[in-house]
Amino acid sequence: MKTLAVVIGNNNYYGSDKLDNAVNDAKAIADVFSRLGFDVLYKQDCNVNDCVSLLNDFDEKIQNYDASIFFFAGHGFQLDGENYLASIECQVANPNKHHCSKTCITLTEILDILKKNTSKTHIVIIDACRKSFERGGYNSFTPIQAPKGTLIAFSTSPNEGAKDNGFDGHSIYTGALLNYIGREQMSVEELFKKVRKTVYNLTEGKQTTWEHTSLIGDYYFNTGQLVYSVNIPYDEFFIKDKDFKDNGDFFSKLILDLKSCNWHRQNPAIETFQKISPNDLNKNQQFIIGRNLLQANGYANNASTFFENLTTNLKRYTTNEDNHILNGILFEMYFNSNGEFRREKFKNNNFEQVFKLRKDISFKKSFEFLQTILTPYKEILFYIPSDKEDIIDIDIIANSTITKDFLGIEETYQVINKIKVSSKDITKSVSKYGIHGQNKLGLEKALSNFLFAPTDLIKIHNNIELSKIAFIKFDDEDEFPF
Template identity: 50%
Template sequence: MKTLAIVIGNNNYHEGAVLNNAVNDATAISETFKRLGFNVNFFTDITASNIPDILHYLETNIKNYDSTIFYFAGHGFELDGENYLTSITCQIPPANKFSAGMDSIKVSEILSIYSNYPNKVNLMIIDACRRTFQRGGGLGSSSIQSPRGTLIAFSTSPNDGASDGGYKGHSYYTGVLLDYLGRERLSVEELFKKVRKSVYSLTNGSQTTWEHTSLISDYYFNTGQLVFSLEIPYNESVVMDQKFSEDSDFGKIIDKFKSYNFTTQNNGLEEVLKISPETLDKNQKFVLGRNILQAANGGAWECINFIKDLKTNVVAYQEKNGDNHLLNGILFEVYFDSNGNYRKDKKNRLLQEIFKVRKKEELKNSFDFIKNLLIEQQDNKIYLPDTKDVIYDIDIVASNKITKTEWSTETRQMISKISLNNIDITEAISRYNLYGGNEEALIEYLSDYLCIPKELIKINCLIKLEKIYFDRKTQVT
């Protein structure tokens, strides 16, 4: 969905009304929106003279987008039934509604523009006062009726206050909002409900966020274009490595890895191993790790050998603080694709080789890095790599069945259920070509599906699994 975003943050009000975090909050929101692929127009410390241009821009361009977002952080108030978002030139308190109107954006003006486009998704996010003249206040806020297709989100309830700071260097509201914006497939209604719960909890019930919605269509900030964690310590160009392009000798080497030609990829590895790791920055090491695994997974033999001897090869890339950006890239490539999205089908061809280094204490930071990203995916069927081993119990319900074949009679073990932590994974495993296999073969497939080291899988079954088949009702056609 093509989205236009207008983001405003105002700090520099007159003496006694100066804010500390509004610009910082708006900056973080702007950067996040850009990473989400939105067309962002970012303004700070706007004056009365900027307001007509901003409103004209919105009115002129809204027709070219599927959705719009208007975010404001600063002072706001209500006067005579109108809600105002103030520029830094606004007198606080205003002399009257006429002076307020000259120096502020009227919420009704934005809603008037939105009302002409009821079939679009239009959002207003206002981190501003609603009771006193601090950023956690206003003169009070009048009731708002949003036109169809609009959601208005306030940082606090009508006639209530909100904090200018308090959470991760931001206001409680924007800080929490930033925590949730990257959540893939989290609807806008679900997102703001989560924000409300978190803000209420963090402020011990003193601040309750508020929304008014007349949305008809569903809307998701992140539909997969942004990796879930917004705190990942690498540039977007290597997290979404399809975008990576570097006009340098190193960039030309990465191009070789992306060639899908085994000989060229092997030549790229030979060249990169001649480069001193100290000359590469963390983003280069990260994207290098990703591309080595990508080439190895595709069959480039020298890259496969590099992964098979990973314990030796990653040592040269170890940082003094314990970070290993090359290993981080390899691990990231296993679970995340070239758009930075969590993979449905993991790159697990060489996973057992990679997991051999998981017990090395000096590499703990890398396994903590990927473990934290996997925790955020909330996939409770996936193994969380760690330097400390945990046995994964796989519970299997099966029965012996005597079956006549063309040549003989044999006993088969008919599996009716496979579960991990009470999660039924029977259907997924039945898709593998396991028929007639034994317990060892089943462990291979479980390891592949769950991305678990084979030695950590323990099969719990009342009968010995020697010739496995699935009940017809569990088979997938």
């Protein structure tokens, strides 16, 4: 679906009405929309002329698209039944309708544009009513009816204010939105429901998002087209390598052999690759080779051998401190063949060995590359590899229980009731790793795999000795686990 997105972020208001995060919010949203393949009209710190120009462009271009999105982050409020989105020239502290009619965009103007295109799908997202309105005055939007085919989403319900912060560098609302907007095949209604729950929970019920919809069909921001970043230093063809085609040349055959999951083809391909001079491979080629070396590891002996001598094998490909082979390996660990974040299904082949390279200064730029591409997901990752030795503290509560095996012999288990990392309960997830009856070392390995973090950074704090563990029964389990 061809989509046009207008994105505005205003920080630079007069005096104490300045905002901290609206521009950050708009930049992040514009980046995601670009990665989703949308055409983006982006503007920050809009004055009156900027607002007029953007609305004209929006009005003229929308007819050539199947869908449109309008996103605004900044000050907004209601006066005499009209909803205003303030340009940076608006006197936010003391608004009146005559001044605002000349210095703001009204929602009526936006909706009038959408009404002329009712055969299309339209999404309007307003993250407004921020910091200064907590002091009183006009702190909410007037309820409004969405034209046919339109969903209007506000960061607050009527008569509520909204926070300019809450997530690192983002408002509570946009921070929550960024966590969900890239989810594949999530309908827009489901997405905003999840955003509402997150905002409500994080503000302890003080802020509730609000939507009004007259959408006829389903709309999905991401139907599988999300590419990691327009700023990633590799071509899209190599990021979404599931689409890699045989061009009939030597390199195409090499990559297709590596991707084959057939060690009869992969082993000779790895031998061939290692005979090629690094100077004869460009950065895109090295990047996709790195991705597929990791993929071949576990199938082909030559791939396993390459990883056994990883430091030595990689260093011949370092140029100007860049190592595109290692960049490909690291990218493949966290992103799939569609260029999408793997979430909890990371490729953990030899991950401990790969992560050890973070301590080698010659690979510093590769781990900086990894930190950059994982930044959008830092809220859901327990660990991002870097040269910093940040210990991951894990608290475990268990109690000793005596039970009998099938022969009637008594056995003592330490039944784990709770495993917490940074106040997050991960007990149920770790219990699925098949470590019943193991000791603390076995638990440490399971935690390492679940957290996707090196075992040497994991520090377990347990209330009793863990020599033979079991897990508490969960509500959806039929039997006690031992």
